[in-house]
Amino acid sequence: MDIRLTNSRTRKKELFRPIDPTNVRLYVCGPTVYDRAHLGNARPVLVFDVLFRLLRHVYGEGHVTYVRNFTDVDDKINATALARKEAGAPGTLEELVRERSDETIGWYHADMDALGALRPTHEPRATAYIGEMIAMIAGLIESGHAYAAEGHVLFAVDSYAGYGALSGRSVEDMIAGARVEVAPYKKNPMDFVLWKPSTDDLPGWNSPWGRGRPGWHIECSAMSHALLGDTFDIHGGGNDLLFPHHENEIAQSACAHPEGEFAKVWLHNEMLQVEGKKMSKSLGNFFTVRDLLEQGVPGEVIRFVMLSTHYRKPMDWTAEKAREAEATLRRWRKFTASADESSSADRTVVLALCDDLNTAGAIAALHEIYKTGGPHDLKQSAQLLGLLTPEMGGWYDGKASASAEELIEHALNVRAEAKAAKDYATADAYRDLLNRAGVIVNDTKERTTWEIGPDFDPSILEENM
Ligand SMILES: Nc1ncnc2c1ncn2[C@@H]1O[C@H](COP(=O)(O)OP(=O)(O)OP(=O)(O)O)[C@@H](O)[C@H]1O
Ligand SMILES: [Zn+2]
Numbered sequence: 001m002d003i004r005l006t007n008s009r010t011r012k013k014e015l016f017r018p019i020d021p022t023n024v025r026l027y028v029c030g031p032t033v034y035d036r037a038h039l040g041n042a043r044p045v046l047v048f049d050v051l052f053r054l055l056r057h058v059y060g061e062g063h064v065t066y067v068r069n070f071t072d073v074d075d076k077i078n079a080t081a082l083a084r085k086e087a088g089a090p091g092t093l094e095e096l097v098r099e100r101s102d103e104t105i106g107w108y109h110a111d112m113d114a115l116g117a118l119r120p121t122h123e124p125r126a127t128a129y130i131g132e133m134i135a136m137i138a139g140l141i142e143s144g145h146a147y148a149a150e151g152h153v154l155f156a157v158d159s160y161a162g163y164g165a166l167s168g169r170s171v172e173d174m175i176a177g178a179r180v181e182v183a184p185y186k187k188n189p190m191d192f193v194l195w196k197p198s199t200d201d202l203p204g205w206n207s208p209w210g211r212g213r214p215g216w217h218i219e220c221s222a223m224s225h226a227l228l229g230d231t232f233d234i235h236g237g238g239n240d241l242l243f244p245h246h247e248n249e250i251a252q253s254a255c256a257h258p259e260g261e262f263a264k265v266w267l268h269n270e271m272l273q274v275e276g277k278k279m280s281k282s283l284g285n286f287f288t289v290r291d292l293l294e295q296g297v298p299g300e301v302i303r304f305v306m307l308s309t310h311y312r313k314p315m316d317w318t319a320e321k322a323r324e325a326e327a328t329l330r331r332w333r334k335f336t337a338s339a340d341e342s343s344s345a346d347r348t349v350v351l352a353l354c355d356d357l358n359t360a361g362a363i364a365a366l367h368e369i370y371k372t373g374g375p376h377d378l379k380q381s382a383q384l385l386g387l388l389t390p391e392m393g394g395w396y397d398g399k400a401s402a403s404a405e406e407l408i409e410h411a412l413n414v415r416a417e418a419k420a421a422k423d424y425a426t427a428d429a430y431r432d433l434l435n436r437a438g439v440i441v442n443d444t445k446e447r448t449t450w451e452i453g454p455d456f457d458p459s460i461l462e463e464n465m
Pocket of ligand 2: 029220
């Protein structure tokens with residue numbers, strides 16, 4: 001089975017050939033653990049979860065190594081810890097920093113588990129690889145690619161001819177476009193920090209350049225090297241990380257390990273947007289995965305919506321999409337309720353995923369299987385996308401969801417108003433509609449109640465209201 005992927009480095013869809021088919025290696029930039037993940041942060045998690053599942057399907061479950069890091073060195077984590085300390089929390093600042101990271105990692109796991117994402121093979125924390133980072137930085141200084149100045153160590157971009165190749169920018173463009181930090185100790189304004197000093201009260205590690213902490217970019221270079229080696233297959237992340245983060249990762253890794261190739265294929269997911277702008281903490285236009293789950297949107301519905309758009313296209317979240325996804329999943333879950341594991345994933349679904357991870361095409365293929373195929377086929381094929389799995393089915397118990405409940409209440413109100421206006425034709429039409437959707441309506445003199453029958457299908461309400 002041939003997999004084709006769009007490599008950001010060549011800007012072409014290429015045939016994927018693993019370096020070692022018995023150990024296909026994937027690295028994805030993980031979250032900075034200072035707060036709850038917003039829905040945008042879930043997009044790379046779900047996209048690369050499907051890639052992980054596809055690679056396991058094609059090369060075998062035990063033949064894929066997936067690394068996704070936790071960035072637990074960060075000013076925003078420090079700021080939270082500092083605020084807690086000022087509010088009288090017990091413990092040293094370092095302990096409070098650790099506490100905040102641990103707590104955020106716990107939330108992250110709970111939220112991403114609820115979306116049905118498999119845990120990666122390794123989830124390294126940056127703080128566990130400081131030694132590797134220091135060694136890598138020392139090597140870069142020795143080979144003339146970095147220099148120490150005023151407690152900082154900087155990467156000299158002039159020393160690496162390939163700088164800018166990933167994002168396709170010239171150094172001049174990058175200077176013009178980026179908000180580069182101008183600092184007196186930089187030889188070139190584009191030079192970026194590998195190591196910086198820490199104040200006494202903030203987390204820091206001893207190094208040849210004094211007590212300090214690593215820059216963000218070197219973390220990923222050191223962790224991917226430690227766990228995946230000089231050359232590995234795929235590096236992923238959101239396209240907001242293309243420049244400078246990934247450009248800098250390449251420069252560091254290529255210069256520290258010139259015998260290797262670092263990542264052969266680069267994959268970037270487009271952004272989840274809100275009114276045309278990237279959902280982000282800094283813009284404040286975000287809601288968290290937990291917010292949605294608490295509003296009663298099932299994790300499986302969130303997953304379905306997120307996978308309905310190809311990863312290289314921007315998308316937004318709408319309540320409408322969630323309602324449609326829920327209706328589809330209800331139909332499919334009902335259809336596959338007694339399906340066993342006697343089938344394997346349908347070829348049409350596998351082929352769609354092999355074509356640059358076309359999850360939207362795979363979902364269209366699932367709709368086709370629902371129409372013309374059997375329940376076993378639908379269930380096994382959907383599981384390749386992490387849908388219709390037993391773990392994700394907790395929400396489906398024949399009860400109406402919050403959004404379906406709204407529709408039912410609305411239909412009953414329209415019916416009551418029509419009755420009051422003696423418009424019996426409309427009132428009857430709504431009663432029929434509710435019946436067809438499998439809602440059992442009980443009228444008494446005092447009031448009307450309703451319950452869900454065994455054939456409840458909210459999509460009938462949606463399509464007719
Ligand atoms: N709106 C978005 N859509 C898709 N992916 C996103 C979005 N925002 C962030 N990401 C991705 O989430 C992952 C984790 O990023 P990180 O922890 O640095 O983000 P963050 O600090 O929460 O984000 P931000 O400040 O950008 O909101 C990265 O791979 C990043 O590309
Ligand atoms: Zn990274």
